[in-house]
Amino acid sequence: MRNKYGKYKSNTGSYSFPYITPAAAMKSIRYDDSSVAAVLGEMGHTSLLNEYEHKASENTEKFGCANCLGIEALKSCVALWDAFGTAGLALALNHDMTANLDALRLAYSGIFAKDFGACGDDEFYARGLRLNSSPYNPLSSSLYTVLRQNKGQIDALRLPNKERFKSVTKQSAHAHAVISRKSLEVGVRYGLCEYLAAPTEIVALRQEATVLNQSLALAGGHVQANALAPKWSAIKRKLELIGSSTYEGFGEFQAARAILSGLIGQICDVADSPYAAEQIAGLCTLSRRLVLSLSAPRRRHAPDAKDYVTSLITGNPDSLIIGCDRGENNLNRCVYDVLNINNDLGRYGGDVGLKLIRSKLGLSWTTEGSVEFGKQCGLCEDSQGSADLSRRALDYYATHDSRLGCNPYYGITYSDLSIDDHRGNTMWDLSSSVVCQAIVVFFRNIYAEYGKSKVDSDKDFLLTLIYHCNNTPSFFVVYFEILFLELAFSDADQQRRRIVKLLERKS
Secondary structure, eight states: OBOGGGOBOOSSSSOOOOOOOHHHHHHOOOGGGSHHHHHHHHHTTHHHHHHHHHHHHHHHHHHSOTTTTTHHHHHHHHHHHHHHHHTTOOOOOOHHHHHHHHHHHHHTTTOTTSOTTOOSOHHHHHHOOEETTEEOOGGGSHHHHHHHHTTTHHHHHTOSOGGGGHHHHSOOEEOOOSSOHHHHHHHHHHHHHHHHHTTSTTEEEOOHHHHHHHHHHHHTSOSOGGGGHHHHHHHHHHHHTTOOSSOOTHHHHHHHHHHHHHHHHHHHHHTTSTTHHHHHHHHHHHHHHHHHHHHHHHTTTSOOOHHHHTHHHHSOGGGOSSEEOTTOOOHHHHEEEGGGHHHHHHHTTTOHHHHHIIIIISOOOTTOGGGOOSEEOHHHHHHHTTOOHHHHHHHHHHTOSSOOOSOTTTOGGGTTSBSSOTTSOBHHHHHHHHHHHHHHHHHHHHHHHHHHOOOHHHHHHHHHHHHHHHHSHHHHHHHHHHHHHHHHHSOSSTTOOEEEOOEEEOO
16 A cells, blocks of 8 residues: 555565566466566555545536636636627526526626636635535536537637636546646656666666756756755665665565655655755656666566667667767757657657557557546646646745645645645655556556557567566656656756656767
């Protein structure tokens, strides 16, 4: 069962994760038999996941939007109704609809001119939209139906500030408000490429000091590397307490757990510090590198993935996805904008592995229900953009004196989570739980693709991927948890998702 700050408690205390040999993999290609499935089962990520999925689903049913509990959706509906009236367009409302609208205007007077996330009274957000003391869902109301029927006239009327009407003009959507759709789409693909390339003979890990300095520069450049030295030492001390250097079986599980719990503990400690996002980015970069350094040697005996991902490392130095030239210090050449991963993988069509990572294994996360949390109105989805929950919450926290409270900018469903409070569940825990669930979805897909593939080269790559993941299952899972935390903070320019490359060519 998952404890606070990414700490995992083994159900057995001495669990032995199954090692999947090539012969065994050929005989039984089943996700449920995999070491990755065993690790995820031990981590117990579903408890926190289910808690917030249930909460979000309940809020969606009551208020139409799990993100603003109907408040922003009502503001959007009223704004459009008033705009139609100002434009002289009469819409037909029956007596009950008019009475409800008048009652809501009276109950929430003063909020309709407020910007998104600022209704003037947090109590409104905390309780959710209500009519006569009962939860009210504006997106299932007759008023919403009438507005939707006439939304096509907005462009014709050239109404100003059309973004206010997004709850009406844009359909409510499944909410990917913890790890965004965009993060899942690009992060899974990039992570696979880097994880597979790390143990190949043609690359080496870049120097720790170099990647830290570049990570801090990319995230903003206000934090000096020496400021993170005590925090990084604290993370490594947790690993040293394992008392092992081989990290096999349960030892690997303990090591991965120690790194992640140490990282999240330090994140909680720095969350209310100046330039917290930069410190988090730097600590994540170091932790990601540490996991790769521990997992890569243990995968030397696995089938070499080099032939499947060669172009990642041996192409033009100016366009490499995950590697850079040895000793390279030019920041622009040492970082990669992960938002470009789909197009860039398409340029390397000759590599079987890259083709499959782009087309079959990366998945489309738009409708993946197991990593979604209820629904949110179009205005909330548009206002949140592609920022992950942890980034939105930290940004909000940094500009407010009080704790998070209730605000749709990061999502009211998550208002009982904390940024830095060591007494309860945190945003970081929930984000890690969602990443674990994404790995379940992704890894099941690997096995499904292997089972139905008729192309030998495709099957060879998929089997190679299965070996690499199952030979270091705990490191594989924790690597992705850290990667997604890092992607939320790695770039000062939030319109991009640049990340520091950890690998360099040996020659």
